[in-house]
Amino acid sequence: MYIENENQFVIKFLRLTMKTTTLLFFVLFSALCFGQTKLNYDVVLFNKKIGETTIEKIDKGNGYTLYKLKSQSEAKLLFTSKKSLANAEILVKNGELQTSYYKVVNDEGESLTQAKKMDDVYEIEQNGKKLRLKKVIRNYSVLLYFQEPKTNLVGYFSERLGEFFNLEKIANSEYRSIMKNVTSYYRYINGKLMEVEMSKPLGSVFLKLVN
Numbered sequence: 001m002y003i004e005n006e007n008q009f010v011i012k013f014l015r016l017t018m019k020t021t022t023l024l025f026f027v028l029f030s031a032l033c034f035g036q037t038k039l040n041y042d043v044v045l046f047n048k049k050i051g052e053t054t055i056e057k058i059d060k061g062n063g064y065t066l067y068k069l070k071s072q073s074e075a076k077l078l079f080t081s082k083k084s085l086a087n088a089e090i091l092v093k094n095g096e097l098q099t100s101y102y103k104v105v106n107d108e109g110e111s112l113t114q115a116k117k118m119d120d121v122y123e124i125e126q127n128g129k130k131l132r133l134k135k136v137i138r139n140y141s142v143l144l145y146f147q148e149p150k151t152n153l154v155g156y157f158s159e160r161l162g163e164f165f166n167l168e169k170i171a172n173s174e175y176r177s178i179m180k181n182v183t184s185y186y187r188y189i190n191g192k193l194m195e196v197e198m199s200k201p202l203g204s205v206f207l208k209l210v211n
Contacts, residue, residue: 041207043073063094097137100159113162
């Protein structure tokens, strides 16, 4: 009787061990297949940190990739304080933009820009104004955080503004874009975006990579 009970215990233990091993393998396999990359940047003005920006790249499987951006900053200039919050989600399938949502709240008010792929047409809406665009969008600004453009410099879609812009290579691993009254500089080291400088008439705001 004792030997029989001991054998049953061993069998149950082995079964439990196999289930645990299978579960661990599944978790590790899922982590490898559905990867996630997170970048953290400090927002810097006049050599002083005024906020943070986080961008995530999440592999959702079946060709889908989700990008998430969150940013908050507060700058004190003279006797005023300017705050800004941004939240964005961009969904891509096999490299092609499917939907984008970009909301900014600051002292000037609230701005919301959305884009949605509908068959072979994109519907782009910004603050209630809509337009339809027949074009495939494979270049979008959030990509610049995760890969150096190198020779792919034309036709980037700004999820924030709902407009397109081009890049100009001005030095080794450094690129420039101009949109409205902002000139942006993207600086890479070994393919990694280390710094973004957004130059405005009153000064430059920097995004500096933390990790």
